[in-house]
Amino acid sequence: RPKWTAQLSAEYKSQPVIGEAYLTLRADANYRSAHPGTAYNAATFQTNGRLPESWVINSALSLEDLSVGGAELRLTAWVKNLFDEDGARYVLVQPFSSAAVYERARTYGVDLTIEF
Secondary structure (H helix, E strand, C coil): CCCCEEEEEEEEEEEEEECCEEEEEEEEEEEECCEECCCCCCHHHHHHCEECCEEEEEEEEEEEEEEECCEEEEEEEEEECCCCCCCEEEEEEECCEEEEEECCCCEEEEEEEEEC
16 A cells, blocks of 8 residues: 555636636546555565556536526536556566556546536
């Protein structure tokens, strides 16, 4: 397990851009310090399975409080793992085998939320 982990977030809300609707820009950064990537206790395997520090950045841009026909809409475009960090999250190193779980690839999408 990493000795240090951290999460930083920032959010900006604009003035109204369409009627009362405004833009929101959000970014999240997740940090993990370098750490042994294996649960196997032998010192040799702890050294060989060491994972470097990493940052994973996520972001979203939303148009919020858009009134359409009596309903409130929020349209959000988002990206997870913005810089496509592809390092290992966990490594299992044993005397005769090894395996790894990697960071999820960059994903992106659009969400539409309607409240009426």
